[in-house]
Amino acid sequence: MTHPHASIDWGPPLLRIARGAIAEKLGMAASPVPTAGWLEEPAATFVTLHRLGQLRGCMGTLEPRRPLGEDVAENARQAAFHDPRFPPLARSEFTDLRVEVSLLSDLEPLPFNSQAHLLTLLRPEEDGLVLEWQGLRGAFLPQVWDQLPEPADFLAHLKRKAGLPMAFWDDGIRIARFTVTRFHEEAEVGSPG
Structure with a gap:
């Protein structure tokens, strides 16, 4: 998508x-x-x-x-x-x-009934996520999966980015997902990354 x-x-x-x-x-x-x-x-x-x-x-x-x-x-x-x-x-x-x-892509609200349920819905390396809770907001591009390949770690760091404790959970948390089309310059020969 x-x-x-x-x-x-x-x-x-x-x-x-x-x-x-x-x-x-x-x-x-x-x-x-x-x-x-x-x-x-x-x-x-x-x-x-x-x-x-x-x-x-x-x-x-x-x-x-x-x-x-x-x-x-x-x-x-x-x-x-x-x-x-x-x-x-x-x-x-x-x-x-x-x-x-x-x-x-457009943001797609992700319905879930618990943190455990949410973790089963995440698509590593594909989903970017936006987390919102009571005016706080954090977003990760799908590229962040390269550093945080485990869904639980990805979500914990996203909470921290939104200004929440990493272990925080509240049923009022809202999540939306998106995907990206990436375009990048080629690295010069001999240079890292």
């Missing part, structure tokens, strides 16, 4: 938009922004940045709020300069940067 209209051809233009938005903010030359009808369709995306094999920023939107091209550009700038876990990206880091764009 990935984005209903996503095409493999979308990757290069989306990655060019993301990298260009970061370059422009750094005062560097950016390639012209691609134009296509599908870039005008509302979409939800995340932009993830890696540098030398390490996470360097990740920001995004969970619901379609603006055109796809705009969403990617804005999320790229947010990931590079406003992810609270990292200092703003320096110009010297730009050449080592690897960009990944995740195009999200």
Whole structure:
């Protein structure tokens, strides 16, 4: 259940938009922004940045709020300069940067009757999750399964991301799932990740 209209051809233009938005903010030359009808369709995306094999920023939107091209550009700038876990990206880091764009499917509410039941419904490596409880919210992209392959660990860390204790449970917790179509730049030969 990935984005209903996503095409493999979308990757290069989306990655060019993301990298260009970061370059422009750094005062560097950016390639012209691609134009296509599908870039005008509302979409939800995340932009993830890696540098030398390490996470360097990740920001995004969970619901379609603006055109796809705009969403990617804005999320790229947010990931590079406003992810609270990292200092703003320096110009010297730009050449080592690897960009990944995740195009999200619609959120699908996941009904369950207990935490044990919820754990049986999760699809490792496929599901991204959004957890909500009394105004607190946390989200993990499906890529997080690479670090947390066990459903119980994935859920516990998601609770922590939402600001809850890892062992917390309340029947008022709401979960929605989504999938992503991923596009990423190839790493240079000889560089990690």
